Amino acid sequence: MSGGTERTSYSLSFGFQDDKGLLKNDVLKRYNGRISLDHKINKIFNVGVxxxxxxxxxxxxxxxxxxxxxxxxxxxAYDDNGNFILNPAPGNSSAFSPLCDEQPGAYEDNIRTKRMFASGYLNVNILKDFFFKSTIGIDVTDSREGIYKDKNTVANLGVKSTSSVQADNDWRYTWENILNYSKTFGKHGLTAMIGSSTTAYGYEKVLASGANQASALTSFHDLGANADSKENASQLIETQMVSFFGRLNYKFNERYLFQASLRADGSSVLAKGHKWGYFPSASAAWRISEEGFMADQDIFSNLKLRLSWGVAGNSAIDAYATLGGLKKSVYTFGSSVYGYYPSEIANKDLTWEKTSTWNLGLDFSILRNRISGTIDTYISQTSDLLLPSLLPSSTGYASVMQNIGKTENKGIEVTLNTIWFQNKNFSWNTDWTYSLNREKIKALNSGVTRDEGNLWFVGSPTQVFYDYKKIGIWQLGEEAQAKAFGGFKPGDIKVADMSPKGSEGEGVFSTDDRVIFSRVPKYTFGITNNITYKNFDLMFFIYGRIGQYVKDAYTQLYKPSALENSAPVNYWTPENPSNEYPRPNSGYSTNSYLLQSSLAFRKASFVKIRDITLGYTLPKEWTSKMMVQKLRIYCSLNNFITFTDFPNYDPESNGSMDFPLAKQVLFGINLSL
Incomplete structure (x- = not known):
């Protein structure tokens, strides 16, 4: 809802959401509200909240x-008298009923989150050509998660009850001040801006837990009643960022445009002497369509060529990464004594990660703006990446945060808007987006070319999997070839031989047969159609992500023994020569099964019709009688249609076992007073 007067405007919105999950007692309720107010005090001052x-x-x-x-x-599930049966499979102590968590008082995991965001601004028209704006904002989130698990639950399987409470509080304050100058003289235009910003962030956590609670009636509200395993922990994080920046723009005759900027950022998380980074940028543009030689043509209504260069910084690491950490450990010799030992190496040289980017772009509009769009191609080089470097176990440390190596990104991005029809009663336009990026590591620390522990390989993307590539199952009739390759038998997993033809390793299974799977899509695209007919409007959005691999977590539930599988498994047998899963073999556990991990890598390309929205705007002669400017009702369908070869729930889940994106049906009203 929105409205206002000549000097004051306001808007209000309220929302309520009640989502029920796939399982009983899996519920999310959300309440939200928003209010904004803008007021013009006089010709000089404007304020808003x-x-x-x-x-x-x-x-x-x-x-x-x-x-x-x-x-x-x-x-x-229940006996003849209707009583719940905890163990429907006598003889198997871990075969609890899947309904055990649903019994009264058995299980509770409740999260309550409160978040408030508030911001305000002050605009001041100081002089004719000067404009000042100050903005301040605060974002505060309080969350509490309480968990109680009776001993007869999915997690505890008859051992003992457990309970815990964790309280989280995080806050972010921002204050930004900007002074703008704008002046036009003849064919020349000049604008300048200087400013500063300050951001303070904090996070605090308190955790308490225990086991063997005296009564389930108090759930997680009486942790002191736990008989043993009492633990508590707390954490406080505080960081700050201070920035100063300036920008200068110049244009001549609306044809030639230039821009230069410089910003200085200071981050508290970096090492002393390395906290400040300086990041310049520059750009130029030529509006070709404004040139005299374009005056007689009627194809291009806009044509602009752009070139830019800039350096950006990144300091996104955990707070206190430059300090050496300590951990508590217990030593028992007659009695227990607690002590502390170094757990992290301090790095006093951590500095900014920097990315230098060149961009060449073209903006165009043709056929009287019926077709318009942008084409951008770019290349960026990132150096001093902030990444954890694995250390030899002999050091006593797992890793250390360092500035490591170089990466390169090349790509192209295209946006296009097409207007198919446009008249009084009917219109149809389509927005198209396409993005292609090729990333590779150019160098690693100390000149090495591969770091298998972190899955970094020079010449490959930073986000990859490194494993064997399953190409099928060894079949009957391939006994000799399977045995020669590595002692395999029909029914075993068959992987690709990556050794070059004629090399010593050809035809022999080895660790050199591992290949690199990219977790990054080759390209993404989106198509948004907007259609109106009289008072009706229809929008549908199509999104695609092509060429990426994921590691399917559901393969962790696959059992080589063919017992207790969580999904149908098409095992190989002599009578069923499947190429999906190897022969059942009770002699191997899930984790030690030869090449079992190669089953997990799946192509996760997909195309989704992500959003379909149909709306109707009431005629003005109706709304005027209700004293409203505009009233629109609509219905939206979200995540209803997916086209993919990915075998499990959702290719967007990146292979995890989290619940897939829910299909939603939304009804709403847009109201303007």
Whole structure:
């Protein structure tokens, strides 16, 4: 809802969401509200405020489906008297009923989150050509998660009850001040800006937990009643960023445009003497369509060529990474004594990660703006990447944060808008986006070319998998070839031989047969169609991500023994020569099964119709009688249609076992007073 007067405008919005998950007692309720107010005091001063508040109350569930696979098909949930059966499979102590968490008082995982964001601004028209704006904002989130698990639950399987409470509080304050200058004289235009910003961030956590609680009636609200395993922990993080920046723009005759800028950023998380970074940029543009030689043509209504260069900085690392950390450890010799030992190496040289980027772009509009768009091609070089470097175990440390190596990104981005039809009663336009990026590591620390522990390889992207490539299953009739390759048998996993033809390693299984799978898509695209007919409007958005691999976590539930699988498994047998899963073999565990990890890598390309929205705007003759300017009702369908070869729930989940994106049906009203 929005409205106002000549000097004052306001808007209000309220929302309520009630989502029920796939399992019982899996619920999320969300309440949110927002208010904004802008007021013009006089010709010099304008002020405004914006406040939003959100409250979430969520009850979460553990996944009980894997327990169901341990129960024979003749297992019963309830006995003849209607009493719950905790163990429907006598003889298997871990085969608890998947309904155990749903019993009264057995399980609770409740999260309550309150978030408030407030901002205000002051605009001052100091002189004719000077304009000052000051903005201040605060973002505060308070969250509490309480968990109680009875001993007879999915997690505890009859051992003992556990409970915990964690309280999280984080806050972010920002204050930005900008002074603008603008002047036009003849064919010349000049604008300048100087400013500063300050950001302070803090996070505090308190955690308490225990086990063997005396009564389930108090859930997680009486942790002092736990008999043993009492623990507590707390954490405080505070960081600051201070920035100063300036920009100068010049244009001549609306044809030639130039810009230069410089910013200085100081980050508290970097090492002493390296906290400040300086980042320049420059750009130039030529509006070709404004030249005299373009006056007689009627194809291009806009044509602009752009070239830019700039340096950006990154200091996104954990607070206190430059300090050496300590951890507590217990030593028992008659009695327990606690001590501390160094757990992290201090790095007193951590500095800014820097990325230098060149960009060449073209803006165009043709056929009287019926077709318009932009084409950008870029190349960026990043140096001194802030990454953890693995250390030999002999050092006593796992890793150290360092400035490591160089990467390169090349790509092209295209946006296009097409207007197919446009008249009084009917219109149809389409927005197209396309993005292609090629990333590779140019250098690693100390001149090495590969770091298998971190999965970094010179010439490859930074986000990859490194493993064997499954190409099928060894079949009957391939006994000799399978044995020669590595002692395999029909029914074993068959992987690609990556050794060059004629080399010594050809035809022999070895660690050199591992290949690199990219986790980054080759390209992404989006298509948004907007259609209107009289008072009706229709929008549908199509999104695609092509060429990436994911590691499917559901393969972790695959059992070589063919027992307790959580999904149907098409095993190889002599009668069923499948190329999907190897022969059942109870002699191997899930983790030690030869080449089992190669089953996990899946192509996760997809195309989704992500959003379909149909709306209707009431005629003005109707709304005028209701004393409103505009009233629109709409219905949206989200995440309803996906085209993919990915075998599990959602290719956008990146292979995790998290719940997939929910299909949603939304009804709403847009109201303007």
């Amino acid at each position: 914006n406040v939003s508040y959100t409250f979430k109350d969520q009850d979460k569930r553990q996944n009980p489906l894997n327990l169901a696979n341990k129960i024979p098909c003749i297992g019963r």
